[in-house]
Amino acid sequence: MDADFQLGRPARGARIVVAMSGGVDSSVVAALAARTGAEVIGVTLQLYDQGVAVERAKSCCAGRDIHDARAVAERIGIAHHVFDYESRFRTSVIDRFADDYARGRTPVPCISCNQGVKFTDLLRFARDLGADCLATGHYVRRVATTDGPQLHRAADPARDQSYFLFATTREQLEFLRFPLGHLPKDRVRDIAREIRLPVAAKPDSQDICFVPDGDYARVVEKVRPDAVRPGEIVDRAGKVLGRHRGLIHFTVGQRRGLEIGGQPEPLYVLRLEPESQRVVVGPKRALAVRAARLSGVNWLGEDQREGLAAKVRSLARPAPARFDGERLLFESPEYGVAPGQAAVLYEGTRVLGGGWIEETVAAELETA
Template sequence: MTVDFQLDRPLSEARIVVAMSGGVDSSVVAALAARTGAEVIGVTLQLYDYGAAVQRTGSCCAGQDIYDARTVADRLGIAHYVFDYESRFKGSVIDRFADEYMKGRTPIPCISCNQGVKFTDLLSLAKDLGADCLATGHYVRRVLGPNGAELHRAADPARDQSYFLFATTQEQLDYLRFPLGDMPKPAVREIARELGLLVADKPDSQDICFVPNGDYASVVKKIRPEAAAEGEIVDLEGRVLGRHQGLIHFTVGQRRGLEIGGQPEPLYVVRLEPEARRVVVGPKAALAVRTVKLDGLNWLGEDQREGLTAKVRSMAKPAPVRFDPGSASGAGGEAVHFLAPEYGVAPGQAAVIYDGDRVLGGGWIEETVPAEPISA
């Protein structure tokens, strides 16, 4: 199989840098790049403690994964370099993750990682190496439109990662390449098997790379011990229903773990009040959101206004919306209005806006506006 890397000069004269995490996806990207006849350089960023992660499976960018990336590069006959970005990753991703939880928000560290370490630092490294492009194993499509490169959903909806890449700038998109965007995952693994790559059947990364076994609370507690401070669980009227062992155990929309009995209907986390260390709970109806106000908007589109959808979680079904740039609160912010109430929306999440399959942009949710007035 051949892939068009959309370069402006013959591939035989080109240099392609591939971001190699040690998984099957980026390994196959390196193989596809090598098939073109271009000079290919694999680059791996060590992002967190090498020793602690050596035996971990289903992670990336540490220990065994670095070894796997190097082994694949040797098999393909391409150069491979490892760069230590552990301190940068800790400051821009891990510490931010902990701080967001401390503020009662719902962080998405994979977006922060792509926004910073991967698509800023790694892209800069690729340019320093004289590359014509940086290729990654993300499942998204780069489509050449009438106004330049556009970011689109992957052909395989089950693998689509466009939600995590909303912060990609136009300048970055001009330089990036995503060879797997038109491919289903089984086809990627088959290429790896045909080439005899040791990672052909390696499990996919699970959850967040630096969070072992999905235990977010233990990671936050280790970085910010004060995050385990106890507090009250109250209803919408402020009546105390119970106590909790730290806000880090809760996110908006959560039902399990409240341990409150004797209620006439199921209760959900409606909001978190970090200054008072309170968890506010209520019925599902209290989770309905009509509008979200955004910060840090990144816009890749033109002036689209009609037929837009938005996602507030990576696997959520796109919801019809109206987008008002610069209208939120009348103070120069941006607002996304859902045409029907949306549930489980929380500050700290991202709202990503689409026109069909095309990613127009998105921003971080700073505030939510209930669909209907509810008691304070």
């Protein structure tokens, strides 16, 4: 199977840079690029010390992944380079992640990584090489139109990664290519087996790359040890129900780990108050949100206000909403909305843009 990289000129004589993480997806992209006849250069970012990261079998960009990316490049006969971005990744992604958690927010580090290390630094490198495009293994679709390229959700909804790419700029989208966006994951695996890639059976990464065991609090405690301070767990009226070991152990919507008994109904984390180190809890109905104020809004499409659908979590279904220029207003109450998350705006399958959630308005308080 061949992929259309939309190079705008004959492939022979063109140059494609492929971001290779060492996983099956980016490896297949590199193989498809090589089939076009263009000169292909694979680039892998080292985001950790290899001696330590090699033990993190499920994390991306670790020592094993660098080895796998190099093996794939040798198998398909393309050049391969590894660049040390450990310091850059720590300051722009890991430190930001820890700081957000310490402030009681719910960060999405994969978006920060795409905004900075991948779609800024790596894209700049590809341009410096004189490449015609930078191709990645993301499951999204780039649709060319007479008004410029559009970003759309992947054909396979179970694999769609458009939520993580809302901050992509129009200029970046002109240069980026996503050859897997129209394929189901099973077909990508089949291609890898057909061309005998050494990573064909490699498991997918399931976690944030620098939190392979899912223990976010441990990472925050290591990066920001002074952020771990005990405090009170209170109800909405301020009544003390218990104590906690630190805000970093909680996120909005969480039920487990509160260790509060004797209540008439289950309690959930409603909000975190870093100034007082308080965890405010309440019934599930109090989690319903009618509106959210956004910052850092990025538009890939037109500045549209009506007829939108919004996703506030990567696995959530888009919910009908409208945008008044600052606030996102949901047609029906939405759950699981928290400061620090991204709200991504869609029109059908097209990604119009999105922004960062700064604060929310509870449905029971919203009268307009």
